[in-house]
Amino acid sequence: FTSPQPNSWNETADCCSWEGVSCDKLTGHVIAIDLSGGCLQGSLHANSTLFQLRQLQQLNFAYNDFNGSIPSPLFNHFLSLTDLNLSRSGFFGLIPHEISLLSSLVSLDLSYSSLTFDATGFDRLSRNLTKLRNLVLEGTDMSGVSVASFSNLSSSMETLILGTCQLHGEFPSEVFSLPYLKHVELAWNENLTGYLPKTNLSPSLVLLDLYYCRFKGSIPSSFGNLTQITLLDFTQNDFQGEIPDVFENLDKLTILKFGSNNFSGQVPTTVFNLTQVTQIDLSHNRLEGTLPNHVTRLQFLQYLTLSNNLISGGVPVWLFSLPSLITIDLSYNKLTGPIGQFQKPNSVMVIDL
Template identity: 65%
Template sequence: MVIRMLPCQILCLLLAFLCFQVDCSLSFSSSFHHSSTHLCLSEQRDALLEFKHTISVDDDCDTYPTINSWNQSTDCCSWQGVRCNKVTGHVIGIDLSHGCLNGSLFANNSLFHLQNLQWLDLSFNSFYGSLLENSTLFHLQGLQRLNLAHNNFNGSISSELFNQLVSLTHLNLSDSGFSDLIRYAISLLSNLVSLDLSGNDDDTSLSFDAQGFDMLARNLTKLRNLVLDYIDLSGVSINSFLNLSSSLERLSLSYCELHGEFPGEVFGLPYLQHIHLSWNQNLTGYLPKTNLSLALELLDLSFCSFSGSIPSSFGNLTRIIFIDFSENDLGGQIPDVFENLNKLTSLTFYSCNFSGQLPTTLFNLTQLTQLDLSQNQLEGALPNHVSKLQLLEAFWVHDNQISGRLPSWLFTLPSLQQLDLSYNKLTGPIDQIQKPNYLDYIDLSSNEIHGPIPSTFFDLVNLSSLLLSSNNLSGVIKSNMLLKLKNLYNLDLSNNSLLSLSTSGNDVNYSSSQLGLVLFSSCGIRQFPNFFRTSKLMVLDLSNNKISGGISKW
């Protein structure tokens, strides 16, 4: 017999099933609310309160400290930063990150008596001391996530962490204060999905030897996130990177003292999204012509020693968002392969030894916010018309051989804030600006621009720095024009011999001016400009002018 169910009956059954599912899922969810019945086990509460009494809270804490919600009269499963299993009442998670906490995690700390802990986050506090080999932390063999980042520990990382906490999937000890060699026993953490041991720029960072890193690369086959910035890897064989997990999504190795030729095969790991190799100045290599990971979103090779050209396959990186090749000897022309990189927001080719014309497709990248092509040998003119760079905030092309007139679109792009075209061969006058944008910084110094500064130039009211030195500018700048630039701090118009200042506005009140640095050397000024008398002025250079007459009381 076939039983037919009415739509309303089906709906009721579905709702009942959904409620059951939600209830089951909530039984293991975070408990940050007050319950009518106390779920917390008394021994768990006592362990947490004992821990609270062994530490202190910074007096100058900007936020309400998480641990202040812990008190005897409420269910510990409702305390901020505590997560319980709602069936057994065991504490399974503690998050005290950014808690303004000070103290030592001594060996028999009551926090480590919570045997059912699955994750523990004590990051961004001021915990100190060493993690000794007899620490009860290492008895938490069900611990899956441990984050001790940004603390003030000292000494080496005990091998017991690697020998005992074999259930760990996420380990973050970044900038935690530990030093010394990382033992090869770290390769025992075969369940690790994410490992961050990065340090900072002090001298107490961790280091790997060849055996330790090679075993890590071979044994941590589930690894998706590996961050070792500022870790000393100078003793590591560069070929060990060939053994990294094929599941890797993020690889960050900045400031690691790597040397030798980086294996191009790493760029082809199928899931690789982020790769940071910056500031390894003895690291050489080439961008592979084929097999670049199509998952790449971020590629930072800045301040390395890569060479060769950018391959045409680069145009297939349709997910790429960030590229920085600063200070590499790539050479040749920038290939015109950017047409399909529609997600690219930041492109930096600073000092890459590029030459030739600018690729036209660069100016069609609608998501671009930063474009830096400085210190190359690029030549030719900028496009006459650009309309697609509506999100561009910074455009740096200084120290090249760009010629032709200064296009007016540079001053009308709605998001542009910083413009640096200094040390090029730009010519012609500056056109009147039809729709001034929000530029904050302009540097057009050391070009061949001539003619007067148009009056509409002073409608760029957000300017804080205006640098036009060493051009062929002429005409007279009136004081009331400068008065419109209320945020202007840095003004450099030096080495424009035909440019002068009108002193007819010497009686103008400049008390609200922000000017702190004014350079007018080697111009055509004939009378001392009193309107620069402001309380904020720190540097005034009027040398090599034709000033005559007296200087009024300052």
């Protein structure tokens, strides 16, 4: 492959002094290469001298412009790798099955590189990479993968990013119970279905994004235990039943989006006690009842969308005194009575009643 070499890449100098290269201070072996955004072009050939660096632990080729497939020596020669990042690197084609040989791997990012996993390759990865904590495959073609393989993932998993992967079938619910799991993104897998576990949700969850999937069933009351959660996005799924009124302890939640499902029953009142929330979207459901008369904690709320429900009663006065509100949409409900005036100054730009 070719690239404009950094100024420090002088063949007369020790390569350990080169930009993007790190060496072990005792052995002198190259243990890390970071050429992300390095304008690398061309193909990475199987006979490249790169593969002689058998002690390599970290390799970052993200944001480059390679134009070939990943050569298998990248996996079977670098058995000490702990971190591999090929995000937006330009590689394409089938990911070699030898990726499952990287048994020391802790972090793997292959996102947005026109790569494809087949069923055998991913199943081997899920079984053999027992130290894996961060798996980022967003935009990877996984249409041939059995989602049952995800049940084999390491119990150490912390980050699982699988948006826009063409996944289909029933996602194993036990994944959501992995004890250290913090970030889960499955968005834009419109043929992916599944259920949330009724108990044993990972207490470490910080982000859970299921936007535009086909998950179904109900929201478990154990959601009230997710005290670290900052984002919940279940927009455009097939959830149903009542939304449990268990949000009182979710003090870090900033984005709550349950729009376009089949939720019914009362609007959960504890939603209006969230102290850090900036967005609430419960639109396009069958929620009913009235809005609370007295709310004081939504100081950071910017977007409130409750449209296309069955909410009745009056428009509460507190709506007009929220200091950060930009958009309010209560349209297509059964609200009646007078509408108050917004206090000045305010940041409101869109009102739809």
